[in-house]
Amino acid sequence: MNAASIEIDSLPRNHALDACFLGPYGENDGLLEKLMVEFLRDHVYWRRNFHPEDPPAIATATARHPDYLAFEARMRRELHQLSASLKKSVPFHSPRYLGHMVSDLLLPGLAAQMLTLPYNPNNVSEDAAPVTVDLEVQVGLQLARMVGYPHDPAQPACAFGHLTSGGTLANYQALRLALALKAFPVALRAAQVPGLELPADDWDAFNLAPPASIALLQQWQQWLATQAPADRMRWLARVEAERIEQRGLAAFFAAHPTLQPPRVLAPITAHYSWSKAVKLLGLGRDQLMLLPSRGMRMDVDALESTLTRCARARIPVLLGVAVLGSTEYGTIDPVDGMLAARAHAVRSGLGFSVHVDAAWGGYLATVFRHADGRLRTRAEMVGEFEHFPSPAVHAAFAALGDTDSVTIDPHKLGYLPFGAGAFVCRDHRAVALLAERADYVFHGPAPPDYLARYRNLGQFIPEGSKPGAAAAAAYVTHKVLPLDHANFxxxxxxxxxxxxxxxxxxxxxxxxxxxxxxxxxxxxxxxxxxxxxxxxxxxxxxxxxxxxxxxxxxxxxxxxxxxxxxxxxxxxxxxxxxxxxxxxxxxxxxxxxxxxxxxxxxxxxxxxxxxxxxxxxxxxxxxxxxxxxxxxxxxxxxxxxxxxxxx
Ligand SMILES: Cc1ncc(COP(=O)(O)O)c(C=O)c1O
CATH class of the missing domain: 3.90.1150 (Aspartate Aminotransferase, domain 1)
Known part of the structure; x- marks a missing residue:
């Protein structure tokens, strides 16, 4: 008997999983069809019931008009051609597909996405998506819980997450947030804001650890709230004028000659989206340092010595990137070791954010979670696998909750339709630094309530208009299959x-x-x-x-x-x-x-x-x-x- 057939015999059957997908043979076609017809009808009733007193604008008899029929014929023809040509698609649904990071789609996600499409919500803000924008913020909280971040919006230091078109843009968002957080204390110093405990010099200000930067941001917001309205506007404008986002990299670093553009430290296995991200941010590829690995896992000794060299040469570090599931080998970086290296660096005055690129391996965190949110010990998992998780892999997943941000792709191991990536940061208060004013969409001052605040999602994310249907798909899927070991x-x-x-x-x-x-x-x-x-x-x-x-x-x-x-x-x-x-x-x-x-x-x-x-x-x-x-x-x-x- 070979290893694969041992698995066939020893795995307990779980028929609930048989309802999860359309299936390699389209076995669950009846189920999907029933759902689609039911919810399409439901959608149509909703249209009719909006103002039932409005008569149908398209006359029933029009369906027999030659122009109508000609249009329908053209549409059918093109759709048939599309459908025929799509038969050349890659059969991701099949167990004979072992290629890239994609497989069959989870039925709850597929159905939720298709159900939501005709409503066409735009998750840029609640004006255009009163329902799905909330769902997107909830998805952020669901994912935050999965990785061990604080996820109670009633708590001040709750996490925040949102969807992106994919892992590439989520990684870019991580860089954007890390830079905002790093450069803000320098702007406060430059604006000479009184009454704050500001760092002694630009180097110290640029090297605060993320919690210290967030604490300073809080102090500044509280101080600002004590000012008279006219003074508040004046100080706001003064600090804004010093921010890196306002000045641009060239003017910011020219104004602070003791600082130089910071480096991004990633393992050599890092996905090429990191190269794109540093270019997009204007840092340039020279600032991306790819560190050696051992067996395709980040070499923490190499990280330590690079950090020591950076501290000595006064080269700032923006972000340390850990890869949780490398694109080519699925290898897991020692997140715990990287956090320890960061703690050490912070003690020598070199603060930076730690981001986990878990575009691929993020959903594996479900295997490590109890239904009540606790982390499972390795001992609790023994017997469920042949080897997994190694002590190193368990330690990496256990450390996720202590990182600053994470990329997770629902369109990979979340089995959801493209494009659904996600960015989650551990402390949402940092996100205030990303806010973009767009007065024609976002009205009034920022609401204090967490959920109300993020209904203006477009203020904080790199994209503008975006599909609410993707948020609906992720939210419903995570409700049907909660993100713990017994479900997802x-x-x-x-x-x-x-x-x-x-x-x-x-x-x-x-x-x-x-x-x-x-x-x-x-x-x-x-x-x-x-x-x-x-x-x-x-x-x-x-x-x-x-x-x-x-x-x-x-x-x-x-x-x-x-x-x-x-x-x-x-x-x-x-x-x-x-x-x-x-x-x-x-x-x-x-x-x-x-x-x-x-x-x-x-x-x-x-x-x-x-x-x-x-x-x-x-x-x-x-x-x-x-x-x-x-x-x-x-x-x-x-x-x-x-x-x-x-x-
Ligand atoms: C580790 C990692 N990060 C980021 C990405 C980029 O994700 P996307 O293609 O969704 O933009 C990938 C894609 O394979 C990946 O494997």
Missing amino acids: GRLQRQTILAAEAFRARAQRFADEGTGLLRVLVPFEPDSNLVCLALNPTGNRSIAAANAFVQSLHDAMRCDPRQPVQTREFFGSVTSLRADVLGTREAARILDALGLEAFGDGEGEDRLMILRHTLMNPYLIDRENGISYIDRYFEFLWRLVQRVEAAA
């Missing part, structure tokens, strides 16, 4: 179990291939992404190994010229780059594969590997006793033989 966590658990089964099956594949093929899982997976490096036995050339893996991938990638049915499985590839790996890791991997060292020639500075994202809930189909993991490796074996024979 069950889905996440399945993905981890599938990855463990995949890892075990990969070992068997490697053993069976001896003599023909060398196979290596280059980094032990922390979560639900598993990569495979492959090289035909006897081959020493990296370029030839890459050509071999490219041929394998050609048989598993989307090719718009061919029907998707010609594909047995879908997978993805990534490459191990010499500069990312470092000498020791490169030697370990290349030796194991029997390959020569990386070279400078075309295609010789990187090794192409297969990458598998194990999200589909039916990778192990216990109804029919099928392991698509087994089937994938059987397919891969046939493919290897075919490619070898053709070589």
